[in-house]
Amino acid sequence: MDEQVRRANEEPGYFEDYYKSNGNRKSLEVVDESGTVPPQLTRQSPNHPWVAVKDAPAPLAPRFLGDWDKVHTKPPTPEAVAALKEAAEARHQAVQHDTAMRDAKAEARAAHEQNPTPETLAEKVKAEEAYREAHIQMRDHSEAFGEAVAEHHVIPERYQGATREPLDGPKNGNDQFDQVWRRADGGYVVVEAKSSVTTELGARNLPSGQRVSQGTREYFLDIIREMRKRGENNPAERALARNLMTALRTGKLDYIVVKGEKNTGEYAGYHTRQFDISDRSIP
Template structure:
């Protein structure tokens, strides 16, 4: 990786504030992460994710998220990694299902509560975000003890509200999948316990099994606007959630965790063509449950060359 021409010498490689574009600053930050002893450890976790958004270097900006195309490859900006190929689908498009198809009043109440909780969390998060922005602008203009205190308080409150909003959104997607999609389409299926990490990485959102060997694997999304996730394979290639490659790589992560019972059910269902892999997205709403959309993946063929 070549050293950027606009990178200064000395303690501050960025020069005076405002002399570089954000793109140039990030180019320097990536260079430092690859070549400057201690920089990567100071600002990043082992996987290239930032330790904290509030952790800024001499530029005054938080360094960008990083990724590697393979184990020993240089770090690059995560947003510069090639896009993963689209997964294959069995359905031509997403299929909408309205709230009127929920046949249980008790389940509908659960869905309504989840929708209301998500809506309230989003509204509060937006309010706090505006406060945070205003506090940052005010502190930049005045830089008084009061403005600093306001900025710090607003930042801390926004961190809490944003975390709560994300959690409520995830819960809504999971609730729509369980209490609407699965309950109406697969009422006799049993939810399988999963041992994945709390952050949701390296696992499917839900796995449901019937006593006859059929299995439904669900990826739950909080909104129709939420994109499918992705992951980097050991060889550095990016794959999309819903692809054959993604599915089997998650199975390997499950194997490493010792989830052998669920793995056995998945493998048997795959071999007997009794497995459904589906994404379920909650419809946008204003606090009242308005249904979901779903689309089934086709993992009979891969997405990589």
């Protein structure tokens, strides 16, 4: 990895072959001569060298309005109770399956290292693929649970009459907010949803390569930039981006994070907190 970072900084053409201009990889499937995928990169500014994200300082952190609000009341309707129970159970089962497949992968690798044969190699490859599939399922069910908490409990409890806005981002969830709701008073709620109180906020690279956390004004504005790009072919996405910026300027926008309470398959409530994006975090 150190050699790949060095090449990205010093070797003509290497960065252009494998990276977008902001340090994001062009593909997670393309390997270089080492046989491995180059690491995600970031940098403090265009005047700084690229570094691997794992070796970089923590991304620019968000500010908040108030402390966490911890809510353990029942969801507002029987339909919401049922939906959240189903989502919590699905997430719990997926987490358990992911753990089992991770342990099986470790056992298969150890067996192959101790006594390598064509059979142990085949078992190792099979176990690695099974774990990969289980991990994807766990991620998907976890994300679905976090979004269900926002949709079926937080929004109807705190923003009665709000309607969900359709989004036009990619299926993998990149370059978009998790949810956008139009409030009954004409304002907006933007939601970043997490499955658990232990789930960290995500981060992204700005066009400059600097890495910023969800919940910062810089992150918010960069997602708006992506929405405007999509709006070149989708008038509804362009209009939503414009409306969100108007709501931000006029104080009619709530940007919140929602996290599901820890549970073992039974829905147990949520934590929520509002981001402060009134000013830029970067001087």
